[in-house]
Amino acid sequence: MSQTASQLAPGERLRVAVHAVDSPRRVALGRVVAEAGHIVVGIGDAADVVLADGAGPPGETRPVVTLGGADDDLAGVLPRDADASQIDAAIRAVAAGLIVRFLGAREREAGFGAMRESEAHALLTPRELEVLAALAEGMTNKAIARRLDISLHTVKFHVESLFRKLGARTRTEAVAKASERRRRETITL
Amino acid sequence: MTDQADLLAQFSNALAARAEAAKGAVVAIRLAHERHITGMMWRSGIVVASEQSLPRQDEFELVAPGGAIVTAGIAGRDPSTNIAILKPAEAIVSPAIALAEARTGAIALAVGADGTGGASARLGLVNLAGPEWHSSRGGLIDRRIVLDIRLARREEGGPVFDAAGGCLGMSTFGPRGQVIAIPAATLERVVPQLAKDGRIARGWLGVGLQAVAVPDALRDTADQSSGLMVMSVVENGPAAQAGIVAGDIILSVDGTSAHRFRKLARHFGADSIGRKAELRLIRSGAVMTVQTTIAERHAA
Numbered sequence: 001m002s003q004t005a006s007q008l009a010p011g012e013r014l015r016v017a018v019h020a021v022d023s024p025r026r027v028a029l030g031r032v033v034a035e036a037g038h039i040v041v042g043i044g045d046a047a048d049v050v051l052a053d054g055a056g057p058p059g060e061t062r063p064v065v066t067l068g069g070a071d072d073d074l075a076g077v078l079p080r081d082a083d084a085s086q087i088d089a090a091i092r093a094v095a096a097g098l099i100v101r102f103l104g105a106r107e108r109e110a111g112f113g114a115m116r117e118s119e120a121h122a123l124l125t126p127r128e129l130e131v132l133a134a135l136a137e138g139m140t141n142k143a144i145a146r147r148l149d150i151s152l153h154t155v156k157f158h159v160e161s162l163f164r165k166l167g168a169r170t171r172t173e174a175v176a177k178a179s180e181r182r183r184r185e186t187i188t189l
Numbered sequence: 190m191t192d193q194a195d196l197l198a199q200f201s202n203a204l205a206a207r208a209e210a211a212k213g214a215v216v217a218i219r220l221a222h223e224r225h226i227t228g229m230m231w232r233s234g235i236v237v238a239s240e241q242s243l244p245r246q247d248e249f250e251l252v253a254p255g256g257a258i259v260t261a262g263i264a265g266r267d268p269s270t271n272i273a274i275l276k277p278a279e280a281i282v283s284p285a286i287a288l289a290e291a292r293t294g295a296i297a298l299a300v301g302a303d304g305t306g307g308a309s310a311r312l313g314l315v316n317l318a319g320p321e322w323h324s325s326r327g328g329l330i331d332r333r334i335v336l337d338i339r340l341a342r343r344e345e346g347g348p349v350f351d352a353a354g355g356c357l358g359m360s361t362f363g364p365r366g367q368v369i370a371i372p373a374a375t376l377e378r379v380v381p382q383l384a385k386d387g388r389i390a391r392g393w394l395g396v397g398l399q400a401v402a403v404p405d406a407l408r409d410t411a412d413q414s415s416g417l418m419v420m421s422v423v424e425n426g427p428a429a430q431a432g433i434v435a436g437d438i439i440l441s442v443d444g445t446s447a448h449r450f451r452k453l454a455r456h457f458g459a460d461s462i463g464r465k466a467e468l469r470l471i472r473s474g475a476v477m478t479v480q481t482t483i484a485e486r487h488a489a
Contacts, residue, residue, distance in 0.1 A: 017309065026455055054223055057223075060205040071368040075320060080222075106329060109361040110364065111241070111367065112271045112324060112361055112369070112371075113325060113363055114325065115322075115324060115327070115451065116322065116325065117449060117450060118400060120402075120414060120415055123400050123401055123402040124402060125402045125405075126438065127404065127419070128402075129401065130260060185400065186397050186398065186399050187327070187397070187398045187417070187450050188397050189453075
């Protein structure tokens, strides 16, 4: 192990067993592990973490970080093309008893869900939607009043009502929440 | 003590026997990268799977009970109820399935395919058996069945059994990894239609809608406090042909209030296609009615 590598990885040196059917891939992953400052051990040796390419070794009881695997039972799940720093971070986290999931994988967690409908008292009126559209354009209350031909007082009233119905504290937040609601609750018929 | 131990052993043995018997009820549907999901053997040799997790391709390799590899073609998919069906090229012999109703608190055994012709099992409770619900994709699901069970991705789509061995439905993932079941009643309703037509026909107007509050000044005339505002209109769709424009607020369709979309959804089943419909709506501050003909919705 080089001096630089150990300086880059000041933390604990872990024993990591690399499991990959493909031999070049196994060598490459071993190199990533070693360069992160860990010790590569054989799959049958005592190891803190198993780094597996794709599916892990069957019946493995040690914590496994998989690259490209898709098993929710495994402690660490990274995409197949995870970079060296991600692999190192996942190995350390899993050895510390944490589970690791790749952020992009959360899209898959959308799941099959129910149609969402806002509570009746939180539904916006057509006028509020117009005010909201103006807010989204960054217009001031004065400009909104001019555009919709209503008093400044009425605009303030609508903006406050929008904040209340959307659970927002700022104009930006109101626009963001309304857009999220529209995305979730728009029905195609 | 001995009696108790025996009860536990009996319980365990009974479960193991169930899991063993359930082997014949599941197939592995092979995906890329040595992954798979589970398919459940339905009637007439049809394999049922979770639509959301099945890649968009026409043919799959199945690992049948016992380990034989069989190819199967997609015979229909319905995202609105999360049901897809496959027809194996060679018949897969499977045990007859008895259907059952989920009850809150009852034991549930979820079975998945292990990928080599065997089964994997998960035990838990029916966390919640509730009323029917509408999916975000507009489908009607006959019961809400939430399971107190952890499920691996590869086990999704397998059957869920009750203590008597009756099938409660097909396991799948809800939002945030929640494990739910598509009820047997929904499978029973949707699978034959899918097998016949390859899809579930639905009525269509060609509009994007969002629920809005009816302005105070119009509440009395409209006689309801909310409606569905037209946010977009599909060119040449039934709504467009009827002159419906963005900004119109639909109050009712043939007398069914659009107060809540859930109620209205039933109005657009397969039988609605080709039917004339009368839409009551608010336009430019006035309540009016518009006639249109419901068309068939085509897969997105």
